[in-house]
Amino acid sequence: MVEILTPEQLDRARGAGRLVGEILATVRERARAGTNLLEIDRWAEEMIRGAGAESCYVDYAPSFGSGPFGHYLCTSVNDAVLHGLPHDETLVDGDLVSLDLALLLDGVAADAAVSFVVGGSARPQDERMIETTERALAAAVAAATVGARTGDVSHAIGTVLAEAGYAVNLEFGGHGIGTTMHQDPHVANDGRPGRGYRLRPGMLLALEPWVMEDTDRLVTDPDGWTLRSATGCRTAHSEHTVAITEAGPEILTSAHPV
Template sequence: MIELKTPAEIDRMHTTGRFVAEVLTEVGRIADVGVNLLDIEQHVRGMIAERGAESCYWDYAPSFGRGPFRNVICLSVNDAVLHGLPHDYVLRDGDVLSADIAVSIDGWVADSARTVVVGTTADEGDLRVIRATEDALEAAIDAARPGNRLGDISAAIGGVARAYGYPVNTEFGGHDLGRTMHGDIHIPNAGRAGRGLTLRPGLTLALEPWFARTTDKIVFDPDGWTIRSADGSRTAHSEHTVAITEDGPTVLTRRGQD
């Protein structure tokens, strides 16, 4: 069932979105050389508890994955791009870290992700794939307007990927959300414009382009969760929660530096 939110309900989602943005800003600040992923996980747990929010990841058990997820943030390093389990790994100079988080506050969810380079040694190819996901996200947001279709969002993301020369995997992509983290809508990161559901005010979507530098194929770690590029190439992931309003798209998880 697709639920259209009232302006007041979107405002409540925006409250959650501001907190999610705060968490991802903090993760970007503390993700440094010598920091363990488990320490980032614990720090985020503390922020969630202090805010009185609820993690949407804890006990999450979809059709994929091995057992319920027992962390509050996904931390994916280098060739890992989605659903990375925080584990005993110390960040190194030049690592690419993707952080993805969804929480609920007073029953309303927001979901967002960002990718950063750790330390001071940044490979230009890594920076380029990060920029590509960010540009694709902005193109997707611009397409999220009343009267457009879901295919317009997918086509916008895919168009940016093609311009950068990156292949696109369509197995995992965006989705609708509101009272729960995942609704019935799947938004692939490539598609045909003018196709699919007509976008209406009140629809809230998590738009999340992710690319690997040289492949659209993925593999799963033995943990059943962490998704990596099949050829080991580095990856990036950018995501915002966006509300479609009469006046156009409103980003509910925009970070200050954006």
């Protein structure tokens, strides 16, 4: 199902997006060497509940996971890139962390992800991966205009990733979002321009470029959720929820710490 939001729903989506951005920015600011992943998850829970919102992850049980997920935040570290299930694990200086958060506020969902390096020991390769996913995300947002097609958005992402020398995995990508977290259309991280679903005002898309340093193959942890690079290389992931409007694409999940 492709959902078209009403202007009133879009206003509520802006509130959900602001909250997602605030939580991710706040958690990122607080996370440091010595922080436990379960502690990060508790921070997210407190902020979600404190705002009167609901987690999209706690009871999430899709066909590809070993559900329900049971936590409030995906915490993927180093070679983990997607759906990182929080464990009793402590961050160390130099860890590359990806945090992915989706919540429902006033009946509308928003979804975003951010990658960063803990402390001051970032490898140049890590910084380059993160910067590449952020540039790919910016290109995707710019392409998400009324009348464009999902293939145009996918092509914008794939072009940036490929030009930077990264292989592109097409198993997981962006998606429609609205009164539920995952909806049609699927937005792959590479594609052919001019193909796919035509974008209309009132649509929300969660756009999420992600890369692995030297492979496009994933493996799944025994926890049934955490997806890692098949070679053990590091990874990065960036995501925003974007509204398609007549005035142009509008990012709803910009990061502002509380």
